[in-house]
Structures are given as structure tokens and as C-alpha cells.
Amino acid sequence: MLSFGIMTLNKRSEQSYFMELARRANEYNINCFRFVPSDINPITERITGDFYNPASDGWEPAEFTAPEILYDRCFYGNDSHSKQCMSIVNWLKARSDIQFLGYGLPNKLELYEILSCTNISPYLLKTAPYTDADRFLDCLLPDHPLILKPASGSQGHGIYYIEKTGKNILVKTDKKNAQVSRSFESAEKAAGWLNNLTAKRQYLFQPYVNLSNKEEQPFDIRILLQKDMNGTWKELGRGIRAGRNGGIVSNLSTGGSNISFEDWIIEYPSSLRSFLCDELYDIIDTLPAALERKLPPLFEIGIDIGVENNGSIWILDINSKPGRKTILNSQPEKKEELYTAPLHYAKFLAANKELERSTNHEKTISN
Template identity: 40%
Template sequence: MQSFGIISLDNESEKNYIDGIAKFAHKYDFQLYRFTPDDIELENEKITGFKFNSKTSIWEEKTFTIPTILYDRTFYRDEIEAKKYSRILNPLKASSKFHFLGYGLPNKLKMYEMLKHNERIRPYLPYSKQVNDAGFVIDYLSNHQKILLKPVFGSQGRGIFVIQKQGHLYDIQTVKSQSLIIKTFTEKRLNQWLQMLIANYPYLLQPYLSLKDEKEHPFDIRILLQKNETGKWSVRGKAIRVGQKNSILSNLAAGGIPKTFDSWFKKQTAEKKVFIQESINEIINTVPTLLETIFHPLFEIGIDIGVDQKGAVWILETNSKPGRNVFLTLQPEITETFFRAPLAYGKYIISSPKKGMVNDEQVLSN
């Protein structure tokens, strides 16, 4: 029986998902473990974590050797946390003893800088630039009126701001606890606020894209791709996330609601349908292979796609540790598929171990 370990930052993270995987592990001849990076002793390759007892369906605290197959489900809140745990996980990613289902992706800015060189993908990428000083933002606003500031590290819409120039004043919008917060600053106050913001966290600037539906609700398309039991990329689901009216975010954590892709797509004009479908096909047929060519092997990818009010299609974000809630809410019948998928791909890696290894000593940090 092979060993399969799931890594998360705490042992309650994604509990339902990991418990679901555990219930099917024995069917794939895996002994399942879960643990945190802090539980790992690199010197003797031992871990004190939890072992799943398939007979009792109980997690038992045990000390064990580092599992052969590793599934990284750590979500870092900032660069400091990413660097801290990368020092623990990177030696495992660089070792031929262990096989990760996926080796992660770099931050948003590095992703943009690498992907923009691909001619097929470049048209779908919003311009992105790291904010190094407040003056750059203010100068950009003088020509573009409205921008988006997004943390280089981060997820679930946390720390996102929309800034709009209104004459000599500036409106700043953000979402906290699912509520839209708006503040108005003078240029001097905006300068001070921006300097404080970028002093604590790296941010990137993007042009504001009007990604709203006919009812003025922000929305985006979430596509989940995973490798199947033969190592081929497969689309597991497509869904629409619709935010609250006049909000700036559509993700579920900010109060958005899921809708089926088909219910939205059928409302589009025939011409728009063709353009959107061709664009999505090009994105999902290009991005996974491109990312693995530039970076390292992956198991799953979440791609968030925006369609602006002019019909243009944009890649908003690409995530190597995607969530599943939007799909489970709309299609609960695929729950078992999600539980089995990591195990099925893990079996494929064992049969073709080179498919789950990196070739470089330098591995990704998040």
C-alpha cells in the first residue's frame, strides 16, 4: 500500500474535502495521512500528524515517514507566510523520493510577466504593473480615471481596491464582510494612503474592467481543470459567480452566488456566443500546457475569466489550488468525482513517476 499525504496549514482546513478523499483512499490502495508543514521533521523525514483509519473512519494521531505522494493544499495569506513554509516544502519538491500532485504557481505578477510573451494568451491578459510608489498610481489615474489595485499575494478577493478619479477627488472602493466600503480622498490623502498600503504588501495595478451583467452585478466565469487517471487535462466544471449589485467582487466569499454557465451563456447573442466559446476554448487548450512548460507539473487549475460589457474576454486569475464550492453547490452529483480525482491522478504518478517530478532544483514557493 502506497502512502498519500495531504498538507494544509491547519488540520481543520478543508475538512469535508479531505475527509471525502480519505473515504476513497483504500479503493486506490493508498494509506492516507494529513499534516501541516510545521509537523514535518526534514532531518529524519518523519512527521507527527494524522493517519486515516479506513475501518473506523477516524483520524488517529501518529508518527510516520513522509508519504510518497503529496497533495499541497496550503493557502498562504501573504509573502512572509509563503517564504516561511517554502523553506520546509521546497526540499521535498526537489527530492526524487517524493511526488507532488502539483508544484504550484508563482505570484500574480510573475505569472503575468511570463504569460504575456505567449502570442495566443497575451490578448486575454489585462495590463499589470507592480506599484512601487504612489506617484505612479496617481499619474496612471490622470489618464485612465479608474483602476484596480490587487495584492500580488492573496485570494478570495481580500485586499482589492477600485480607485476612481472624480474631478480633484478620488473614490476608493473595497469589500469587507460582504459590504461595499467607499471612501473619498484628496490627492494628498490618497498619496499618504497608497504609501502605507504598498509599504506593507506588494500590489499590482490593472485597468478597471467593466465586468458586469445586464443588471449591473459583477460576474465572472470560473473554470476548473484537473488531470484525469491517464494524466490528461479534463474540464471538471464551468460556472458563473455573480456578485451583489454595485459590488466590485463576484467571488462567493464576498457574498456572490453561483449560477450555471449554460443559464448565462444561452442569453448571449449568437455572435457573442461564438466569440466567447472560441476564446474559452483557446484559453483552456493553451494555458495548462503553457504553465507546465514555463513552470512545473500541475494537477489542477482554476481559471477565472471575465467578459466585459463590450464582449472582450479576459483572464482574471489562474490558481493552482482552486476551490470547488461553486461547482458542488450547482452539481452536488459530482462530489464523488472530486474526492476520487487526486487519488486517481496519484495512481497515475506512481505508474509513471517522471510525470510527477520536477527537473529543476529551483521549485516554486507557492
């Protein structure tokens, strides 16, 4: 049987998704394992993790060699355990006897540099690396707020709206249960706060674009793409994520909610509906190929797209480890496809070992 391993930094994360996937694995002649990268013995290279037992319908402790196909669902932070696991995953990516379902994306700054040279560039917000407080504050002009966000990861966390109003500088960020704001009376005080915030993590900044609906909720379109059993990109679903009133981000982890794409788009005039659907189709048709021309193979991507009131479309984020809540909430009939897609593609990879292999994966670890 094909051995399939799910990697996570925390076995408590995505438990229901991993369980649903594992329950279906046996039908595909696949043995399913789960483990944390740091649980690999550096001397024997054997792994202490869990094996899914179809007879008991549960995960059981087991020791095993590295599975043939790995599904990386590790979300890294700045802690020592994340850094340790990042190094181990890079080592696994370099091994010729292992295939990853997808090799991930570089950080948002590198991704911007790659895509700004493609025909996707008109959909990208101008993005610059945060280097120091003085340069950032020089770019902050009255009536032109900026968004400051981490260059790697995020899931809606650590994103700041920063606005200059007279001599004051206003900062807002969305937490899980509320929005937090703070006003600095001078550039010097704002610079001190910025230096403290950015000391241990790389940031980028972009112009703020108002992407709110009639209820003043920030919203975006989440589109999930995955490769099918033939290795062909396919849209699995799309839905709308709406944040709290007056919020900055629409992520579910910061208090957002879902509606179906159909319920959202029907509110637009027919001519604008047609335009938006055509633009989304162009992005879906173009983006995966643009990424894979420059990067190692992928399995899935979540595309977050913002729409201004005038119909302007912006790609806000591209994630190689997307969540599934938006699709499950707005299109529950997609459940079976979502849970079996990794298994279908794992079988495809096993049958076409050299087709999806690539080397030099180190730069794809951040997401």
C-alpha cells in the same frame, strides 16, 4: 500501499473536501495522511499529523515519514507561520523521493510576464507592478479607474477599486458583509494611505474593466481543469460566480453566489453564445500547455474569466489551488469526479515517476 499526504496550514480548512477524498482513498489502495508542514521534525524528518482510518471513518493522530505523493493545499499569508511553512515546502519540493501532485504557480506578476509572450496574451489585462504611490497616482487618470491587488494569493480579499474624480480619489473594496469606501481629498493623503497598505506586501495594478451583469453584479466564469488518470488535462466543470450589487469582485468568500453556466449563456444571442464558447474552448485548450512549457508540472488550475457586455473576454486570475464550491454548487453531479481526481492522478504519478518530475520549484511557492 501508496502513501498520499495532504498539506494544509490549518487542519480546520477544507475539512469536508479532505474527508471525502480520504474516504475514497482505500478503494485505490492508498493510505491517506494529513499534516501541517511545520509539524515535520527537522532532526528526524518524521511528521506528527493525522492518518485516515477507514475502520473508524476518521482522522487519527499518527507519526509517519513523508508520504510518497503530496497534495499541497497550503494558502500562505504574510505571518511568520506561513513563511516557515513556505521554506519547508520548498525543501520538500527539492527532494527526489517525493512527488507533488502539482508544483504550483508563481505570483501574478511573474505569471503575467510568462503568459504575455504566448498566444494567451490577447486575453490578459495590462498588468504592472506597484512600485510607489507617486507612480501609481500618475497612472490614475479621470474616467480611467484602476484595480490594485496583491501579487500573491487573494481569494477576493485585498482588492481595491481606485478612481480619480476631480481632486478627490475614491477607494472601494469588498468585505465579506459589505462594501467599504473612502474618499481622499488630495493626492498626498491618498499616497499616505497607499504607502501604509503596500508596506508589507507586493501589489500590482490593472485597468478597471466593467464586468457586471444586467443586475449590476460583478461576475466571472470559473473553469476547473484537472489532469485525469492518464495525465491528460480535462475540464471538470464550469460555473458563474456573481458578486453583490455594485460590488467589485465575484468571489464566494466576499459574498458571491453561483448560477450554472448553461443558465447564464442562454441569455445571450446565439451568435454571441457560439463566439464565447469557441473562445473559452481556445483558452482551455491552450493555457495548460503554455504554463507547463515554462513551469514545473501542475495537477489542477482554476481559470477565472470575465466577459464585457460587448463580448470581450479577459483572463482575470489563474489559480493552482482552486476551490470547488462553484462546481459543486452549479454541477453537483460532478461530486464523485472532484473527490476522486487527486487519487486517480496520484496513481498515475506513482506509475510514471520520472515523467512528471522536475527541479527548481522555488518560484512556484506563492500560490
